[in-house]
Amino acid sequence: MKIQQNLLFFLEMETVRICVFLLLFLSQTWAETDELQMVDMKQDVGRDNSKCNITVNFWAELKELRDMVITSKSKIEKLEEEKSELLSRVTTNENKVALSDARLSASESETEELKRQITETPKVAFSVGLTDAREIGPFNTEITLKFSKVFTNFGQAYNTHTGVFTAPLRGVYYFRFTGFSSRTNHWFGVILNHNDKRVSLNQDYNDDVAYATISNGFVLELEKGDVVYLVLPSNHVIFDDSSNRTVFSGFLIFPL
Structure with missing residues (x-):
């Protein structure tokens, strides 16, 4: 004006x-x-x-x-x-x-x-516990661990029936897991697999202590449809109960 x-x-x-x-x-x-x-x-x-x-x-x-x-x-x-x-x-x-x-x-x-x-961008994140049935194993062969207790499962990329996480898109993902043992004088641990390739073997021998734990984490580049899962080695044990001592988690950091 x-x-x-x-x-x-x-x-x-x-x-x-x-x-x-x-x-x-x-x-x-x-x-x-x-x-x-x-x-x-x-x-x-x-x-x-x-x-x-x-x-x-x-x-x-x-x-x-x-x-x-x-x-x-x-x-x-x-x-x-x-x-x-x-x-x-x-x-x-x-x-x-x-x-x-x-x-x-x-x-x-x-x-x-x-x-x-x-x-x-798809929301992808999961966190699951193994079981409330306490000890699993030992077995004469490797088995895929099926984590049945779901805390979160955004995107439904983790399948509790197969124990397998399937990448919904190409990207960079973070995975972390912990394991627990209460049986003395025995081996316990898990194997992290990407598709049919072993990423790491994580194990320890529980000698005469009341319990033992393992833990590890990885950042992996996955293509759409790639799978990631945990395996119990043969002649190994793993333990979990309502305290959620053995858990498996992962999430999408960013797509590619």
Whole structure:
């Protein structure tokens, strides 16, 4: 609103300037006319002194008016400079606002894209306990451990019936597990498999103490459909109960 008022003011100044120029033109015309009249009147001064006095007074007033016009012209020129400076500032501010709007729009677009990626990226995370049946094993062959107690299973990527985690998409995943033993003088432990490849063998011998534990964790790059699972080695035991001493967890760090 303030800018509109300023522009209206300057339009009024333009009108004043036109009027001033018109007065200058008229004053010059009047001056030329009066000079001719003064010549004639000087020739006839002896006949009528009152005409001469009227002409002199009119010329003085006209000169005063011309001075006023010149002063007004100077003020108008100064206002023109101020107008130009103001318009320049307005343009600069408009450019700054446009730049800010562009940056804000870009930030909003990036935020929306991030939200879209977060929304569209599958939620994959699981944490499961082995059993409440206490000790499992030993067996003459390796068996896949089926963790039956589900604490979380976002994305349903872990299958409690098979004991296998299946990657729903290509990405980098983190897996961690712990194992517990209460049988003395016996081996206990687990094997971490990625597809049909052994990633690690984690075992210990429980000699004459009341209990023993193992723990490990890995970051693995998986393709869609890859599987990860824990295996009980042959002639090994593992223990779990309601205290959840043997657990298996994993989650998607980021997709690839």
